[in-house]
Amino acid sequence: MKITIDIDCTPEEARIFFGLPDVQPMQQRLMADLEERLRQNIQDLEPEALFAKWLPMGVQGVEQMQKAMWAAMSGGGKKD
Known part of the structure; x- marks a missing residue:
């Protein structure tokens, strides 16, 4: 013998019937936070x-780096 029962209800009705908590407000807050982080x-x-992140000092930082490189290259060929 085979018995089939069809229950027609919404997911919200099923959640309430089984006594599960309503997590929709938490999900909405998390999605809003995720959206803000993504933006x-x-x-x-x-x-x-x-x-601005890569070169915090801007053009001055690049110029200082060039000067340091030139100083290192020009001093590298000298013998003591």
Whole structure:
């Protein structure tokens, strides 16, 4: 003998029937936080923001690095 029972209810009704907690408000807060983090990360990928992170001193930092490289290369050929 085979018995089949069909229950027609919404997911919310099934959750309430089984006594499961309503996690929808928590999911909405987490998704809002995730969306804000994603927006911030996308803004950090803009060229100006990347340049500011990579070269915090800007052009002056590049010039100082060039001077240091020239000093190292010009002093490398001298014998004591």
